[in-house]
Amino acid sequence: xxxxxxxxxxxxxNRPRLLGLAYRMLGSLADAEDAVQDTFxxxxxxxxxxxxxPEAWLTSVCTNRCxxxxxxxxxxxxxxxGPWIPEPLHIELDQSPETDLERAQSLTIAFLSLMxxxxxxxxxxxxxxxxxGKAYDDVAGTLETSESAARQLVSRARKHLASPVSRFVPSKxxxxxxxxxxxxxxxxxxxxxxxxxxxxxxxxxxDGGGKATALRRIITGSEPVGKYVARILGRLxxxxxxxxxxxxxxxGLIVHDGRDILTAMTLGYDADGHIDQIYNIRNPDKLRMLTxxxxxxARSGALRLDA
Numbered sequence: 001x002x003x004x005x006x007x008x009x010x011x012x013x014n015r016p017r018l019l020g021l022a023y024r025m026l027g028s029l030a031d032a033e034d035a036v037q038d039t040f041x042x043x044x045x046x047x048x049x050x051x052x053x054p055e056a057w058l059t060s061v062c063t064n065r066c067x068x069x070x071x072x073x074x075x076x077x078x079x080x081x082g083p084w085i086p087e088p089l090h091i092e093l094d095q096s097p098e099t100d101l102e103r104a105q106s107l108t109i110a111f112l113s114l115m116x117x118x119x120x121x122x123x124x125x126x127x128x129x130x131x132x133g134k135a136y137d138d139v140a141g142t143l144e145t146s147e148s149a150a151r152q153l154v155s156r157a158r159k160h161l162a163s164p165v166s167r168f169v170p171s172k173x174x175x176x177x178x179x180x181x182x183x184x185x186x187x188x189x190x191x192x193x194x195x196x197x198x199x200x201x202x203x204x205x206x207d208g209g210g211k212a213t214a215l216r217r218i219i220t221g222s223e224p225v226g227k228y229v230a231r232i233l234g235r236l237x238x239x240x241x242x243x244x245x246x247x248x249x250x251x252g253l254i255v256h257d258g259r260d261i262l263t264a265m266t267l268g269y270d271a272d273g274h275i276d277q278i279y280n281i282r283n284p285d286k287l288r289m290l291t292x293x294x295x296x297x298a299r300s301g302a303l304r305l306d307a
Contacts, residue, residue, distance in 0.1 A: 014055055024107070024112065092296070104169060121143060
């Protein structure tokens with residue numbers, strides 16, 4: 001038997017955790033909110049009195065809705081103009097000793113970009129088990145498969161992500177010094193401070209989505225990237241306002257004209273603390289939510305937007 005008041009309280013208690021899962025799966029807050037809302041609609045239609053474990057039921061419905069959205073997203077990205085980068089958010093990660101680093105790292109743009117290497121089911125299985133700590137039998141139940149198949153999905157995902165990747169989150173002090181060197185290169189046109197902080201195989205990519213001027217190719221290598229930052233970006237941004245900004249838990253920059261955010265720039269780091277990814281997001285559709293603060297609960301992986 002349904003109890004509407006209790007059902008609403010139950011769902012709202014789970015909403016932030018579902019949003020955290022959906023955003024990590026989809027790399028888009030708008031799509032994540034759609035997935036959570038679709039889950040709510042199904043919850044309203046269900047005979048909730050017979051659901052023994054509401055959290056597991058909601059997780060399963062939300063995950064499978066995300067899988068459906070990923071299939072349609074793949075088709076759209078085939079025609080996407082230039083590199084596709086996940087939607088950036090103003091997320092401040094908890095830096096206390098109790099912080100769950102795996103959950104914190106799984107929100108960086110670098111990590112979310114890595115999810116593109118995985119098939120939809122590998123992505124779901126990996127996030128549920130490795131990030132949200134779900135047992136393999138729970139993962140199997142969510143994905144409607146066997147426990148052995150769930151284990152294989154997580155194993156394959158680990159292998160895809162096993163090569164050196166930019167999922168390392170350095171200390172805030174290191175990030176601050178890196179950002180100062182980046183700003184110095186922009187202001188002076190010199191790469192002397194920046195060169196030693198760039199990984200040899202650093203990649204610079206811009207996402208304009210066909211809606212803003214952007215490079216359609218990815219620049220690779222410390223020397224070409226350093227020169228592009230100092231000589232080209234420095235000139236392009238010379239009359240804009242630059243503001244240090246926390247983007248998905250990493251110190252980055254926003255470029256604005258006093259009214260609108262025009263660009264969000266964030267970094268990925270290798271295990272030695274060198275910059276190995278520079279993400280320049282210019283698609284205006286992906287910059288709309290950057291003025292809102294998103295709170296991350298490192299214990300549960302939940303995301304909650306400021307009201």
